[in-house]
Amino acid sequence: MSIVELPAAVRRGLPALAVALACVGIAAPSATAEPAPGCAPATATTAVPAAVPVLDWSENLGYDRQGNLWVSRLYRNEVQRYDGAGQLTARVPVEYPGAVRLGPDGLMYAVYGDAPTSVVRPGGVVRFDPAAADPRPEIFASGFTMPNGAAFDADGALYVASATGVIRIGRDGAVDAGWSERAKLNANGIAIDDGTVYLTSNGGPLGRVLRFPVTDPERRTVLADLSSALPGVPDFADDLLVDETGAVYVTTLSGQLVRIDRNGQSCRVLASEPMTSAVAVPDRPGELLAGTERGAILRIQLAP
Template structure:
């Protein structure tokens, strides 16, 4: 997620802090205030280097059906396609791009307007053919004034947007917003979104920072807390960004303190498998579930080998 101040300052936007009063009421684990524990370490290497650090901020990462990697360069207002060798093969203009997700129709869906200025110039979602030599984006969703960021599709083709200034938004397969569902979902900050077994897992940073929520798709008002992620510093919460869920149902969450945190949704147990530079996003490498790709605030894209 993009912040209003330089990322290293850890000064959060006033708008997000104010949302603490509107976040869902739920009970968190008191142990969350303790520094997060370490577990079996992962290994990280640079998959795609940053051209200009910070300017090349890699806000989100995702794969298309052909196995090409797409990276949202939020400060450059583009998404970029890289082939399996890491070569840049296409650049598509998208205003302040966020999540990059392959849709059930094989098209690539990209959130746009991931900026506080979406209050004035609304965001939404564009889509395009990711295999085209020169992809042309078309608007799929528009009019989202609450800083859309994360995204995930469910098995029925509904798209869920994590909006930093309002919560989770559900989009029907025809591109219209399901206001009845959205009105029932928790309000406040929402960032990364993943779906498994008719359940959404959402990172939030409104009250408190670093919270992961569980939202049943069929009962969006029945929200519960999975875990509160702490930083390596005692008493200091982390800022959770994107997340994925693996085939075993384990979450991997990226944070501003540079942690890749493993979370078991069944117990809330969390530990850091990697610590380093601030990470913005994460996706599994196709066909290699124990290998992840992560975006960073500096702009480099990391290849992460999970412990076996």
């Protein structure tokens, strides 16, 4: 299998390899090169530290209506709730959780089975009441291979990015098989804005960001191909979000937060540690939180 074909689960083993190399005196490459010049730099501080590095891997982030932050702890097999002061207030058991998203009904939806085991033990989506003192998950949809990203459209349908393609799920939990069959491609992170689906894809080449109309998943175009810190080497594009201006922000394996405008022009706004996901902080324009493979949650302040 070539590096272009590496699945997300293999990529998740790379931080451990980097640690091992460091232990024997071999340094892993650092993220120092920009995909393109032009962006004012962002700043980052630690919002929530990692109690146990890598074990606390923060795969994904989402906010509920009360302003609580939800964090998918991939290797702890749980989704955790944090209050505004950064205090842990709840743990929800979810097997290998991926994206965690607020649904139109006020419930939180979390992808599960974001691991190679989903080939024989299929993954899916659970949902739970985020306001409960002890939230209990229930299965909403299942039968997916390595589901990772998730996003809701304006009508409340849920789109799950998986190793076999994007899956469209109605508000009743039923899979739209016809639409999903038209969206067969390598899919990782997903966001939907103004009727357009934005997708990170690493199936060939690495680091590709695609977009297509919600109504026509076969009409895909390349928004950008991201480069890494190594000249001529593509990056692994993980999750993404779309801000209020229509700019797309992508987190990458090499530790970059990349901004892509509507015309596909990209630039690095932050060089940090490998980041898995990012979410806009409610009511705080220009501020993001980012998950990391180490497990810490970064608070990122974008330049005005």
